[in-house]
Amino acid sequence: MKKLIVLLAVIIGIVLFGQVKLTFWTAPNPLQEEFWKTVVSQWNQQRKDIQIEIQTIPAAGSSEEAILTAIASGNAPDFSENIFSGFAAQLADIGAIVPFDNFGADFQKLVETRKMKNIIEKWKIKGKHYVLPIYSNPMLFWWRSDLLKQVGYNNPPRTYEEIYELSKKFADGKKKFTMQVIAGRNWWDRWFDFITFYYAASGGNSYIDPAKRKVNFGDTSGEKVVNFIYSMFQNKYTAVELGDNPFYKGVIMAKVTGPWEINWALQTFPNVMPNVVITPPPVPSDYPKDKPVYTFADSKGIVIYSSCKNPKAVFEFLNWVFSNVQNDVLWIEKTKMPPAREDLATNPAFSKFMTDRFFKAYAENVPYAVPPALIDKTIDIQQAMTTHLIEPLMYLKGKPLDILKKAVSEINKLLF
Known part of the structure; x- marks a missing residue:
């Protein structure tokens, strides 16, 4: 009975307030696409009020070129991955992305939960955090x-x-x-x-x-x-x-x-x-x-674009993804790349990957991997x-x- 009431409440909320639809551009990498399709499918099943559509970053000379073209033409997605720190600095300089600091204590809690306090400081642009790092190679x-x-x-x-x-x-x-x-x-x-x-x-x-x-x-x-x-x-x-x-x-x-x-x-x-x-x-x-x-550090992250009408909904999704350590486990299983976390060598959730001497070598060096200079x-x-x-x-x-x-x-x- 309780589940039915909750379901009815969600349906009524969608009818009264409308469904939020978000567009997410993923890197042109089949392994990363597979990860995102898995977690977005789970989200969309659970959250009928916030639905996410996945699209691959359009083909162009580079992801950066495709994104800048989309911004200039007014066709930017709500959020995207595949952003390196230097490109993030360029996007922040033109006011094209939203700082995660806007989400206050919830953002700080996510940083602490995902064990990336030191890592994310290396991504700070003019005193603010515009990027949520995903992985660090x-x-x-x-x-x-x-x-x-x-x-x-x-x-x-x-x-x-x-x-x-x-x-x-x-x-x-x-x-x-x-x-x-x-x-x-x-x-x-x-x-x-x-x-x-x-x-x-x-x-x-x-x-x-x-x-x-x-x-x-x-x-x-x-x-x-x-x-x-x-x-x-x-x-x-x-x-x-x-x-x-x-x-x-x-x-x-x-x-x-x-x-x-x-x-x-x-x-x-x-x-x-x-x-x-x-x-x-x-x-x-x-x-x-x-x-x-x-x-x-060959490191990339996610940004939220200033043209997004529902940035809080985007953050709610990202918080849901990266607050759950099992999603970083899934990331490793799908992509073989170390997540941007400082506890890879100590967290029991990742212990099964540490039997692989190659992955272990990379995971142990994540804390000492520095992203590109934050320059536009x-x-x-x-x-x-x-x-x-x-x-x-x-x-x-x-x-x-x-x-x-x-x-x-x-x-x-x-x-x-």
Whole structure:
């Protein structure tokens, strides 16, 4: 009888006050879509008063381009995922998104419940929280233990200097190289090379100061990183072109990558994966051994758009999803990516995933993974990093510190 009364009350409420309909854009990733379809279906069955329609972010040059086009044309969704911190800063700057701080104590309770108090502080934009982080993929190094043993090493090197010594024994500068140092020439590749190295060398310091709008990586940590990159190319311990799948073919013994590669590698190169050892990025020799090594976080989150007529309804849904630890369990099962939580290594709900040594390595490094700088010119800045920093270092066009100085000057012009 009580269930019938509740059901009648919900129906009467919908008739009297109308049903709220929300549009949610998901990342163009089948695994993430599968997760969201599951939880949204559950929600829609329980909450007839607030119905959510899922759509994939429209095809375009990038998700960012599709979202900006939708905003400009007045066709933005109510909320969407797949937002990195730099893009969030751009959206906040134009007033396109709503701060979660608007939901007061309920938002703070969600942050505490999901154990992401420290993580979410790294996403703060001008004193406010515009993004609810979903996942955090630390960039870690994979090493071939079988190749290390061939040259007398039982453990991967920790520092630049140790890498140089290893390289003298392994790299021949023609068919064998120590590691992949540069990820590519696209603007986003800077996340997976220079920025990753800089976070490690600097103890997690931001490479750009968003408040002062100036470059930070011209400091001593940046100098150590550029000297390392330059030395690796100068001594032919790495190369511009390494061919297809060089890590799995034994051309290199180390590379940086995220957890998304685990399942693919296990299926494609099952004979190699038992030899893979995962470590944080290398650091300068004077980096304290007892200090955690920070790295770049390939991390994305959810935002609510200013054009949304029912932001409280959106938050109610998100609160329902992320207050339940089992939904983060489901997220791991579907996507294999670590949720943006600080208790992955200690919460019993995730203990079954910790038997997987690959996932465990990534989960344990989530607290030390730092998202991109909260700056509204991410693409321009990282294109400039490619032109004025990475390419000159790769092709040895000048002295490393001179290259760094020029890159800092050029990027500061963009920030001014």
